[in-house]
Amino acid sequence: MTTATPADEEKLVAALRARDEAVFAALVDRHTPSMLRVARGYVASREIAEEVVQEAWIALLQGIDGFEGRSSVRTWLFTVLINIARTRGARERKDRDMQVVAFTGGSVDPARFRSGDDEWPGHWRDDGMPVAFPESPEGAVLGDELMDVARRELDKLPERQRVVVTLRDVLDLDSSEVCALLDISVANQRVLLHRGRAAVRQALENYLKDVS
Amino acid sequence: MTEDRDLACAELVELVTAYLDGSLDAETRARFDTHLLDCEGCENYLQQFRTTVTTLHRVDRIGADELDPAFRAKLLDAFRGWR
Numbered sequence: 001m002t003t004a005t006p007a008d009e010e011k012l013v014a015a016l017r018a019r020d021e022a023v024f025a026a027l028v029d030r031h032t033p034s035m036l037r038v039a040r041g042y043v044a045s046r047e048i049a050e051e052v053v054q055e056a057w058i059a060l061l062q063g064i065d066g067f068e069g070r071s072s073v074r075t076w077l078f079t080v081l082i083n084i085a086r087t088r089g090a091r092e093r094k095d096r097d098m099q100v101v102a103f104t105g106g107s108v109d110p111a112r113f114r115s116g117d118d119e120w121p122g123h124w125r126d127d128g129m130p131v132a133f134p135e136s137p138e139g140a141v142l143g144d145e146l147m148d149v150a151r152r153e154l155d156k157l158p159e160r161q162r163v164v165v166t167l168r169d170v171l172d173l174d175s176s177e178v179c180a181l182l183d184i185s186v187a188n189q190r191v192l193l194h195r196g197r198a199a200v201r202q203a204l205e206n207y208l209k210d211v212s
Numbered sequence: 213m214t215e216d217r218d219l220a221c222a223e224l225v226e227l228v229t230a231y232l233d234g235s236l237d238a239e240t241r242a243r244f245d246t247h248l249l250d251c252e253g254c255e256n257y258l259q260q261f262r263t264t265v266t267t268l269h270r271v272d273r274i275g276a277d278e279l280d281p282a283f284r285a286k287l288l289d290a291f292r293g294w295r
Contacts, residue, residue, distance in 0.1 A: 123253075
């Protein structure tokens, strides 16, 4: 699970302070893909995102001896990452920060709902009604396929949505942490998260329709 | 949205994240829950949304096979340099 106990956290910090390479490598494997996803929300290219991620890892190593554990290592790592990415991003290009929030389309294709002249306007049409997704245990083939579909869709999301969905759902940070990290309001954060999740849901639904 | 009116499915789908976050006001939450009781489509939509979130939770477990080996090696080099 992504939620570490305080004892796990202490062990992790102690191992990093002891310069344990295996522990560092595992942490790199775990977080680097998400870090790249977040960094790319701020900078212009994959190359710059990699530089930002590398800088964040070095900052983590340099700071670990003085780390006081007021947040989790993961939250600290992503805080450092976002600060570096933001500084770099501001230098690389114009800030296009909040444009995504202005978008107010529905999160489900409106054609799936009954129209205004129907007895039940706004309710699902018979042929638009969602069907429950299969419950796929972790490790099952279908579960892995769905994870792949979700990951690909995540990479296609508008930048701010991708950053929020990565922090909230992939990394399991809570709403207040994410608002503080990104310096956005709770309402903005929720809109971005909702749009992003809705797009991933749609991708999963399309995929499941094709395989069934 | 006016009070005392049934929530339409098209409205409900926009509230799911707020519902899951527990941030709907009491009245809207009650309308949401009431709607779910007799709407299979929305019940399924909520299930799909929950499954979507669970699936996203798993995305960081793939880790290594997604990571470019050259970049990974660079990070481990940085570690050795620091150590």
